[in-house]
Amino acid sequence: MDYTLLTLLEASKLLKDRKVTSVELTKSFLQKIEQTKKLNTLITICKADALATAEKADKIIQSGVAYPALTGLPIIIKDNISTKGVRTTCGSKFLKNYIPPYNATVVEKLNAQNAVLLGKANMDEFAMGGSNEHSAYGNVLNPLNNEYVPGGSSGGSASAVGANLCLASLGSDTGGSIRQPAAYCGLIGLKPTYGLVSRFGLVAFASSLDQIGPLTKTVKDSALLLSVIAGSDEKDSTSEKFKLPDYNKCFTDSIRGLKVGISKEYLNLFMSDETKVSVNSVIEFLKQHGATLVDINLKNIDLSLSVYYVVACAEAASNLSRFDGVKYGVRAKDYKNLSELYFKSRTQGFGEEVKRRIMLGNFVLSSGYFDAYYKRAKKAQQAIKCEFEKAFNICDVIISPTTPSTAFKFGEKTDNPVEMYAADVYTVPVNIAELPAISIPCGKGQNNMPIGIQLIGKKFSECTLLNTADYIEKHYSWEGK
Amino acid sequence: MKYQTVIGLEIHAELCTESKVFCSCKNGFGFSPNTNCCPVCTGLPGALPVLNSKVYEYAIKAGLSMGSKISKYSVFERKNYFYPDLPKAYQISQLEYPLCIGGHIELELNGVTKIIRLNRIHVEEDAGKLIHSENKGSLIDFNRCSVPLIEMVTEPDLRSAQEAVALLEKIRQILVYLGISTGKMEQGAMRCDVNVSLMPEGSSVYGTRTELKNISSFRSVFAGIEYEVKRQTDILEKGGKVIQETRRWSDEKMQSFAMRNKEESQSYRYFPDPDLLPITVTPEYVQSIMAKLPRLPEQRIKQYVTEYNLPIYDATLIASERETAEYFEDCLALYNKPKEISNFIMSDILRLIKGQNQSLKNIPVNPKKLTDLLKMVSDGKVNVTVAKTVLEEIWKTDEDPEKAVVRMGLMQVNDMAEIEKIVREIIAQNPQAVEEFKAGKSKALAFFVGQIMKATKGKANPQIVNELVIKLINI
Numbered sequence: 006m007d008y009t010l011l012t013l014l015e016a017s018k019l020l021k022d023r024k025v026t027s028v029e030l031t032k033s034f035l036q037k038i039e040q041t042k043k044l045n046t047l048i049t050i051c052k053a054d055a056l057a058t059a060e061k062a063d064k065i066i067q068s069g070v071a072y073p074a075l076t077g078l079p080i081i082i083k084d085n086i087s088t089k090g091v092r093t094t095c096g097s098k099f100l101k102n103y104i105p106p107y108n109a110t111v112v113e114k115l116n117a118q119n120a121v122l123l124g125k126a127n128m129d130e131f132a133m134g135g136s137n138e139h140s141a142y143g144n145v146l147n148p149l150n151n152e153y154v155p156g157g158s159s160g161g162s163a164s165a166v167g168a169n170l171c172l173a174s175l176g177s178d179t180g181g182s183i184r185q186p187a188a189y190c191g192l193i194g195l196k197p198t199y200g201l202v203s204r205f206g207l208v209a210f211a212s213s214l215d216q217i218g219p220l221t222k223t224v225k226d227s228a229l230l231l232s233v234i235a236g237s238d239e240k241d242s243t244s245e246k247f248k249l250p251d252y253n254k255c256f257t258d259s260i261r262g263l264k265v266g267i268s269k270e271y272l273n274l275f276m277s278d279e280t281k282v283s284v285n286s287v288i289e290f291l292k293q294h295g296a297t298l299v300d301i302n303l304k305n306i307d308l309s310l311s312v313y314y315v316v317a318c319a320e321a322a323s324n325l326s327r328f329d330g331v332k333y334g335v336r337a338k339d340y341k342n343l344s345e346l347y348f349k350s351r352t353q354g355f356g357e358e359v360k361r362r363i364m365l366g367n368f369v370l371s372s373g374y375f376d377a378y379y380k381r382a383k384k385a386q387q388a389i390k391c392e393f394e395k396a397f398n399i400c401d402v403i404i405s406p407t408t409p410s411t412a413f414k415f416g417e418k419t420d421n422p423v424e425m426y427a428a429d430v431y432t433v434p435v436n437i438a439e440l441p442a443i444s445i446p447c448g449k450g451q452n453n454m455p456i457g458i459q460l461i462g463k464k465f466s467e468c469t470l471l472n473t474a475d476y477i478e479k480h481y482s483w484e485g486k
Numbered sequence: 487m488k489y490q491t492v493i494g495l496e497i498h499a500e501l502c503t504e505s506k507v508f509c510s511c512k513n514g515f516g517f518s519p520n521t522n523c524c525p526v527c528t529g530l531p532g533a534l535p536v537l538n539s540k541v542y543e544y545a546i547k548a549g550l551s552m553g554s555k556i557s558k559y560s561v562f563e564r565k566n567y568f569y570p571d572l573p574k575a576y577q578i579s580q581l582e583y584p585l586c587i588g589g590h591i592e593l594e595l596n597g598v599t600k601i602i603r604l605n606r607i608h609v610e611e612d613a614g615k616l617i618h619s620e621n622k623g624s625l626i627d628f629n630r631c632s633v634p635l636i637e638m639v640t641e642p643d644l645r646s647a648q649e650a651v652a653l654l655e656k657i658r659q660i661l662v663y664l665g666i667s668t669g670k671m672e673q674g675a676m677r678c679d680v681n682v683s684l685m686p687e688g689s690s691v692y693g694t695r696t697e698l699k700n701i702s703s704f705r706s707v708f709a710g711i712e713y714e715v716k717r718q719t720d721i722l723e724k725g726g727k728v729i730q731e732t733r734r735w736s737d738e739k740m741q742s743f744a745m746r747n748k749e750e751s752q753s754y755r756y757f758p759d760p761d762l763l764p765i766t767v768t769p770e771y772v773q774s775i776m777a778k779l780p781r782l783p784e785q786r787i788k789q790y791v792t793e794y795n796l797p798i799y800d801a802t803l804i805a806s807e808r809e810t811a812e813y814f815e816d817c818l819a820l821y822n823k824p825k826e827i828s829n830f831i832m833s834d835i836l837r838l839i840k841g842q843n844q845s846l847k848n849i850p851v852n853p854k855k856l857t858d859l860l861k862m863v864s865d866g867k868v869n870v871t872v873a874k875t876v877l878e879e880i881w882k883t884d885e886d887p888e889k890a891v892v893r894m895g896l897m898q899v900n901d902m903a904e905i906e907k908i909v910r911e912i913i914a915q916n917p918q919a920v921e922e923f924k925a926g927k928s929k930a931l932a933f934f935v936g937q938i939m940k941a942t943k944g945k946a947n948p949q950i951v952n953e954l955v956i957k958l959i960n961i
Contacts, residue, residue: 087532095531107525109532208531213760242536242762320760323566326575327529331626347568370566370755379757 008033009169013078013226016172020066020077027059027066027077031121034079038123038170044146046165047124048084048094055079055121062119073118075233080115081171083162084125085132086217087206088112095208096128098141099334099354109206110241111175111217111234118233123171126161130356131325132182132210134158135428138419139358147190153412153454156186162220163190173221173230177207179214180313181432184444186220188457189412191446193221193474195231198464199439200245203238209324211317214436224445224475228252231467247465255468260476261295266400268303274430277410283448283456283483284406290481301396301403308385309434314426315369315382322366328354361422386437393438397463402473405431407457411450435461443470448483489684489722491715492692493644496679497657498635499667500612501544507611507634508535508578515673519627527632529574534761541634542585542765544666545609546775548636549586551660551782554607556772560585562762566755570626571614581756583764584608593652602653603641610635642681642692647711651704654678663782663808677702682714684722694728698735698742710735713742786811794824804828809846810836813853821857823864830856834877850884851877859887872896872944899945908946909954912937923959931955
């Protein structure tokens with residue numbers, strides 16, 4: 006039996022029934038990782054630590070005591086999540102030797118369950134990019150077709166799950182970085198409500214937009230992983246205090262009475278014909294299965310992309326200033342004075358895309374431009390938030406494609422950043438409005454690459470999203486599913 | 487032409503909370519380099535700040551004591567700039583929505599009261615410290631990173647170096663009184679930036695200002711302003727123009743040096759810190775802090791003079807430090823003789839505590855013991871001189887005054903017969919002094935009294951001794 010093909014829940018059941026051990030699972034995945042090196046999914050493999058944790062987990066399981074859900078289950082996390090003693094590069098040359106002295110809160114939570122951490126996933130540098138072509142550690146390949154990008158910035162996390170290198174993974178999503186690669190690799194990607202999962206230890210790209218979330222093979226796996234990582238954290242001032250539902254119990258196998266919001270402005274933003282066909286087909290399906298369609302107004306939605314690139318770059322410019330060559334990371338060798346140390350270290354340490362966004366961010370924050378860009382963007386952001394809030398007075402979920410089209414080939418958009426940015430047009434409004442959203446596969450394009458559909462919910466309505474997504478996953482089918 | 491000096495100050499004070507402003511590291515002084523810091527205050531990737539609410543409480547105390555309006559809504563912003571002592575490359579500070587708005591401080595100068603307006607008080611974090619060594623290059627100590635600071639910004643209401651220093655002293659006294667800052671200048675607990683400009687006397691249009699950065703002693707503030715006034719006056723008198731610039735003050739050279747001018751000035755690219763949510767302060771919370779504020783020196787001095795009839799000198803000295811004032815008031819509650827108490831505090835208690843690194847809160851002679859001793863004086867059980875000896879003794883032994891007096895055998899002798907016996911002996915032994923006394927030399931009386939007190943170890947009631955000497959010699 007090939008254990009690597011299991012879902013998270015299936016593996017969990019086999020462990021529980023003692024039909025497999027965590028060490029056996031872990032070894033299968035480590036072997037698979039070895040065999041698929043050309044995908045370039047991982048930046049760091051934690052072989053020894055993984056096996057040690059697996060042995061520990063097996064002892065716990067064999068002792069017969071009750072144990073937490075993720076005990077002994079092999080997973081992978083994105084390389085911008087701090088792991089004590091394990092280098093955390095953020096896909097950047099700057100941090101090639103940076104080993105954090107502390108764990109991110111989500112890592113603490115996984116460790117507390119004795120989940121097996123197989124390695125740290127490749128990613129676009131500092132989570133900036135939508136194709137994984139901006140990693141200092143090389144491109145990650147799409148396991149479905151190696152000519153195509155896996156999406157980004159959590160490309161490694163998506164490719165790892167798609168290639169069965171782990172049972173599930175964690176990514177981070179600032180403007181679509183979980184959902185877009187999930188869509189490109191045919192997976193489930195969940196971006197939780199801002200404040201649901203602690204950001205402590207997640208190396209910040211844009212602090213007001215970043216969220217950690219799961220990439221999985223099934224919706225129920227997503228619920229399981231979310232139930233472990235969610236929850237308020239006193240180390241993160243932006244994490245929300247409220248009583249968590251049990252995400253594993255969200256499933257009713259019914260969407261009867263569900264009010265699905267349809268926004269013409271949103272759907273008309275920009276989408277390929279084949280994607281449009283798929284989206285309409287899902288909408289029709291939902292209607293036939295008892296959901297009500299509701300027209301909603303999101304007339305400022307077209308401002309989202311501009312708002313996003315102003316706000317995200319402003320925050321990124323500030324967040325990335327700490328990488329100055331003084332304390333850790335790259336330090337240029339030949340400098341004559343302090344400003345040269347800064348200038349040369351940063352010039353050598355950062356990639357092109359990161360530099361582009363730092364410059365953009367510093368520009369919109371600089372005196373004389375602050376009001377015209379940053380302040381206006383924050384105003385527009387508020388307007389977009391309000392529109393979503395109003396819409397959610399009359400609907401439960403809003404539907405859209407995850408991306409305008411299916412995965413593209415390497416090099417197709419690298420010369421045109423603006424076109425690359427446009428691939429985020431459906432995902433960024435969700436981050437701007439601090440909402441949760443999930444991407445699930447709903448079809449295939451001409452190029453035989455998957456199409457993803459996005460369901461957006463009101464704040465902290467992950468349960469509704471998971472239930473709806475689960476229903477679609479189970480009952481909706483398309484040619485070639 | 488005569489010029490009017492115009493000065494505005496930006497005063498930074500470290501708050502003495504238990505822990506730092508955005509992490510749980512200790513807020514203290516004197517740790518070995520880089521042993522009192524964590525991922526948060528050293529700005530490691532992914533670490534996040536969380537506000538220590540005590541810092542806000544302390545800052546609100548400062549605001550209320552200086553007449554500021556406490557904002558219901560305040561926001562932390564990032565002040566972005568590169569410097570090795572700033573590990574995040576931004577300082578968390580406040581700009582558009584500071585915690586305290588407005589305010590004022592009253593200064594007494596040569597008998598005239600002057601009001602200095604405050605523009606604002608905001609909360610921010612301190613940076614680390616650079617140590618430049620000759621053979622190891624520049625070293626960084628991050629211990630001071632994220633130590634809480636308040637910055638008090640005045641309006642340009644000061645007109646001389648004296649006024650500036652008086653204001654600083656006043657602010658220091660208030661902060662120490664409130665118990666929110668150590669005020670220890672030598673440990674960098676207070677620093678300030680000084681803005682100086684000149685305008686023709688009688689004018690109301692301010693001249694171009696220069697800013698002296700980060701001065702850490704009152705003496706340097708004074709010298710810096712005097713130097714800058716002279717420098718600017720020289721420029722203006724030669725028909726030149728003062729350039730708006732930031733200048734560095736050197737204590738060694740007693741000169742200021744240009745650091746950067748307006749064109750080179752940094753754009754700090756302030757924006758709201760997305761890691762910290764805006765803070766709401768309720769009126770009820772402000773009220774609860776207001777209720778706990780200590781009375782400040784002015785109020786106390788006024789009360790001491792008018793209600794307790796203390797001389798202004800005594801009142802000012804006793805009220806100048808909160809612990810002294812509280813000790814005095816505690817004594818007063820036990821024994822209603824203000825002047826007797828203030829005499830003992832000023833001449834003995836403050837002398838004994840000096841250099842002992844002790845606080846009036848926990849000295850062995852607490853208000854109960856001191857007032858018991860004073861009662862013994864007024865009851866004629868000991869005289870003042872003995873009381874001072876006893877005070878020093880019980881400071882060491884922690885005894886009750888009465889027990890100590892008995893143990894030391896110092897209870898005053900009021901028995902006429904017993905004293906008379908001693909007086910007669912002394913007279914008999916000193917015939918020459920008797921002659922002198924009879925010849926009208928008053929010194930001789932003092933001699934006799936001295937001899938008798940010596941013989942009785944100071945226990946004899948001095949009044950009785952006096953009367954007896956005169957009576958017995960004149961027989």
